[in-house]
Amino acid sequence: MAQWQINLAVVCEPYWVPAQPHWLGDLDGTVAIVKGNTTGPSLSLVERGSGYVVAACGEYVLVGTYFSPNRSLAEFEIFLDDVRAAVCRQSPRAVIVLGDFNAKSRAWGNPTTDARGRAVQAWALLSGLSLLNRGNANTCVRLSGGSVVDLSFASPAVARGVTDWRVEEEVETLSDHNYIRFAVSSPSSAADPPRGPSKFPRWALSQLDVELAREAAIVQRWASQGEDGEGTSVEELAGRFRRSLTDVCDAAMPRARRCPRQRRAVYWWSSEIADLRAASMRARRLYVRCRRRNGVDPALETELQNAYRQAKKTLQLAISRAKDVGREELLAGLNRDPWGRPYRVARNKLRGRGAPVTETMPPDLLERTVSALFPHRPAHVPPAMASSSSNELEASIPLISEAEMDVALVRLRARRTAPGPDGVPGRVLSIALEYLRGRLRALFDKCLSTGQFPKPWKTGRLCLLRKEGRPSDSPSAYRPIVLLDETAKMFEKILASRLVQHLEEAGPGLSEAQFGFRAGRSTLDALNALRALSAEAVASGDVLLATSLDIANAFNSLPVETIAEALKYHRVPHYLRRLLETYLRDREVLWEGGDGRLYRRRVGCGVPQGSVLGPTLWNVGFDWLLRASLPPGLSVICYADDTLITARGKNFEEAARLAQVGAAIAVDRIELLGLRVSVSKTEALLFHGPRRGPPRGARIVVQGTEVVIRPHMKYLGLTLDGRWSFGPHFAQLAPRLENAAAALGRLLPNVGGPGSPCRRLYAGVVRSMALYGAPVWVDALTARNKILLRRPQRIIAVRAVRGYRTVSWTAATLLAGDPPWELQAEVLAEVYRYRSSLRARGQVPSADQTGKIRALAQRALIDRWQVDLGSPVAGSVTVDAIRPHLKRWVERRHGVLTFRLTQVLTGHGCFGKYLHQIPRREATPSCHECGAPIDSVCHTLEECAAWGPQRHDLVAEIGGDLSLSTVVRRMLDNERCWSAVASFCENVMSLKEAAERAREANAHADSIRRRRPGGRRRRYALVPPPP
Structure with a gap:
């Protein structure tokens, strides 16, 4: 695709379908649509089924298909009906259908027509599709012959624009199928002028x-x-x-120039492979041309066939070796940059190098999207909030202090954000302010005194980010990000600090029900507030009905008039209010279109996207809703725009009536603020005690729309259920954790790869995902929930310690020094409770105080972990060795685990006892070196005569007691002893592995011992390639 600069491709029977935005597969993983590294519209999923996938890319809809030749004709006809229905649902859009149908017909170049071919012909006629295949070149070539089974269809309007359809017979594919390649002329793309320099300056x-x-x-x-x-x-x-x-x-520094896109070779490509590929293609070309003569010279055909097969095999081996070397280099680079390209690929966070979304979207879709995200609305009359007798004038305007400049500058230096329309990076601004600080401060002071906010600082650069899982032709599929100048954000930081200080010290302040965008408050506080309400209700025999309201396009829709009125209510100083009102008016967003022109749109409402002041202004403007006078039993919890109405009642019927009243009050006040509730996204959940659940089919009415009471609800990142059991939460979380652990584990091979710091870091990534919200759900850790947490912890811990996949959860976590996540959740809960208690008394917890509490909780965790390890279910070898020294093991500052050292510490490796009991590759657990009845870790360390010289060197360094527990104790003493044990394990285990491989390769060995042919190749096929 890189060589030919292919935009889109359909791949049949891929080894696997990567979880990447430019790969879309069917339900069975038998066909995929791939977007190349080229500019143009993004690829979006439309629908998928068994054997087919439908995707949209710009003005085209692409359908990829595959059907196995081993299935029946009846199944094939059902498959065609499903594909035809999918095609019809896309009418009248331009549709292209590509795939391996495994159907033969004279219509596309086969010598005969079979039943499948007739079915495909009828299907194409009913679907209104035109055949694109030209000529009779075989698309599938085997030693037994060739056939045309890979077919291309398109709607008539597209078919007229197809040019240069051909089968690349002489190009090496390392497959039985040949490449099919064609071009589709696009009137819209043909009219686009070439892209010139960007309208926004950028520097290298x-x-x-x-x-x-x-x-x-x-x-x-x-x-x-x-x-x-x-x-x-x-x-x-x-x-x-x-x-x-x-x-x-x-x-x-020089300016960054937008150069034409260069073709980028895959990571394993080299000149040697290029030569081998050319030789293979040359041999293939000679063989194909000879074969076309239909047996004129059988001897020459056989000779050319053998030459081609040898050239092909040489190319395959060279590619395999190059992939191994390239993969090792990429993984070794993780030591320098653990968040680099391999990590982003594994976590599906790698963004393409294509042009910005605003330059690739169709102009009409871009206009609709921007209009929907930044609506123009008539002037809004907000509800009266402030009294008319408030003081409007101040004696003097406080100018910018040096301390305020210092705080803003510290934030500037610490952030690495994309620059605004001026293109000036924050790092350069911080350097320039060493000499231009007084000039900028004088400018800030003049803004305060005149009440004017400069127009260049109110203009932002618009970037659109694609949301996954939504149709690409819908404005809701894009999230707007507005980049502002760093100078403007410095000034905003100072204004935001003054505004927050006024709200907290002078007031009126913000409602206690608002938890978002406020220092010292978090999602955990909001969740615990909800839990406290439900616990109080349930303890009294009542129920609590929670209704979540979704505000449509909230931050972009809040009227400026509402914010101005709210500023008056909160008695914000006149100078600051006057400046903020000019700050909110006459704002603009800029973007560069696909034609290279600069477009702009006036923003007449909403809090400024990408700004520092925006979140605080949202809280100020939205606060009126939270100050509503509600009937008894009703309350509101809010995090930013996530609004939750709770209604308490003796039973569901009473709570439902009260919830409908509360929702009506909230919706009315939200509309008075100039916002709109998206009722279709409203959710409701009933918190209740035993046998007090909602009746079957229970629902409430919000704005004339019925809202079903669901058994669970997603709120602030946690999936809540009516009994706070968190069963649905962990059921949904566990697969995500396992997938993340497996994806990161592929970057952590047993031999080679990144070192221990990177492995611990990746284990921490998965752990942080698992422990989000721990202070809320820690009391609900049932045995089942603990099991769901332990599975992903074991996966990532095994990769972190370079262990065999059979190592138990107990042994892997112990070696990794990673206590059970349920115990770590209790530490987080303890620290959270301490900080919350101080804030409840009006105190601010210091870092030192919090650190002491955390240290005490960590010590208690180690003690409890040590007790739990007293009766291990598995991993007893590791537990008996490390448990007596657990605290030292966890807190050590030296020593890294190697693949062979881990084998000795776990007993899972080339030991007769292990090979006999677990993988069952040995008939007996005896030692092949000395004939002892049991070959175990202790036998290898202390007794086996074959390792006498290595044991002598080890004893000279750590002493004569070679019991595994003593060996671990001596390893923890110093780096020298650790290295001695690691060296012994490396020498001995490598020799045992070599002997085991020799026994596996012996053709006369027992069948259970022989190596399974093809196993490594099958396993390698499941490993995702590096980028």
Whole structure:
């Protein structure tokens, strides 16, 4: 695809379908649609079934199909009916159907027509599709002959634009099937002009010369002296400062240019493989041409066939070796950058290098999307919130202090965010402010005194991010991100701090029911508030009905008039309110279209996207809803725009009536604020005691729409159920954790790969996913929930310690020093309870206090873990060795686990006892080296005469007691003893492995001992390739 710059491809019978945005597969994994590394619209899933997948890309709908030749004709006809229904559902869009139908017909070049071929012909006629196949070149070639089974169809309008359809017979594919390649002319793409330089300046930050940046800033400070007079407007001052920063950037680093996309070779490609591929293609071409002569020279045909097979095999081996070497290099690079490309591929976080979404979307869809995300609405009259007698004037306006500049600058240095329309990175701004700080501070002061917010700082660059799982032609499938200048965000940080300080100290402050965007409050606080309400109700024999309201496009729809009225209610100082009102008006977003032109749209409502002030302004404007006077039994919990109405009643009927009243009050007040509730997304859940659940089919009515009472509900990242058992939460979480652990585990081979720090880091990634919300669900850890947590913990722990896949959860977590996640959840809950108790008393917990509490909880965790290890179900070898030294093992600062050291510490390796009991590859557990009846870890360490020289060196270093527990104790003493034990394990276990491989290769060995042919190849096929 890279060589020919293919946009889209259909792949039949892939080894596997990667979980990547540019790969879409069917339900069975037998066919996939792939988007190449080219510019153009993104690929989005439309639907999938058994043997077919439908995807949309721009103006085209692509259908990939595969049907096995081993299935019956009746099944084939059902399959065709399903595909035809999928095609008809896409009418009148342009449809292309590609795939391996395993059907033969004279219509597409076969010598005969079979029953499947006749069925496909009838199917194409009923579907209104035209055949694209040309000529009679075989698409599938085997030693026994060839056939045409790979077919291409398209709707008539598309078929007229298809050119150069051909079978690439002479191109090596390393498969029985040949490539099929064609082009489709697109009127819209043909009219697009070539892309020129970006309208937004960008610099190559990696080439930044810090000294040049400082010198340029000094020059700008000297050149600007005397220019910023009293009569200069803030607009002009802001423009001059932006030009000064642009000059600093130009002096310190080159501009990043948008070069034409170059073809990118796969990671294993080399000139040697290119030569071997050329030789294989040459041999293939000679053989195919000779074969076309239909047996004129059988001897020459056989000779050419053998030559081709040998060239093909040589190419395959070279590619396999190159993949192994390239994979090792990529994985070794994780030591330098654990968050690099392999990690992003494994976690499905790698973003394509294509053009921005705004440049690839069809213009009409882009216009609809931007209009929906940033609506234009008439002036809104908000509800009266403030009294008319509030004081409007202040004696003086407090100017910007040095402390405020310092705080804003610290934040600037700590962040690595994308720059705004000016393209100036935050790092360059922080360097320039070493010399231009006074000039910027004077500009901030002038903004305060005049009440004007500069227009350039109110203009942002629009970026659209695609949401997964939504149709690409819907505006709801895109999330807007607006990038603002770093200078503007510095000023916003200062204003936000002053606004928050006023709300907390002078007031009126924000409602206690708002938990979002507030320091010291989190989703855990909101969840615990809900749990406290439900616990109180259930303890009294009542029930609690929670109704979650979804506000449509909330942050982009809140009227400016509502925010202005709310600022008056909260008695925000006049100077600050005046500045914020100008800040909210005349805002714009800019984006670059596919034609290279710069587009802009005025933003007339909503809190500014991408801003520092936006979240605080949302809380201020939305606070009126939370101050509503509600009937007894009703309450509101809010996190940002997630609004939850709770209604308490003696039974479900009473709670439902009260919930409908509360929802009506909330919806009315939300609409008075100028917002709209998306009733179709409303959810409801009943919290209840034993045998107090909702009746079958229970529902409530919200705005005339029935809302079903569900058994569980997703709220703030947790799946809640009516009894707070969290069974559905862990049932949904466990597969995600297992998939994440398996994906990261593929980056952690037993031999080679990244070192221990990277392995511990990846284990922490999965652990953080598992323990989210632990203070809320820790009391609901039933035996089943613990099992669901232990499975992914074992998967990632085994990879972290380089262990055999048969190592138990107990042994793997012990070796990794990773206590059971249920115990770590209790530590998090203990720390959270301590911090919450201090905040409830009006105190702010310090880092030192929190650290002491965490240390105490960690010590209690180790003690409890040690007790739990007293009766292990599995992994007794490891437990008996490490448990006496558990605290030292977990807190050690030296020593890394190797593949062969882990074998000795677990007993899972090339030991006769293990090979006999677990994989059953040995008839007896005896030792092949000395004939002892049992070959175990203790036998290898202490007794086996075959390892006398290695044992002598080990004893000289750590002493004569070679019991495994003593060996572990000596390993923990110092790095030298650890290295001695690791060296012994490396030497001995490598020799035992070599002997075991020799026995497996012996053709006269017992069948249970022989190596299974093809096993490594099958396992390798399941390993995802590096990017």
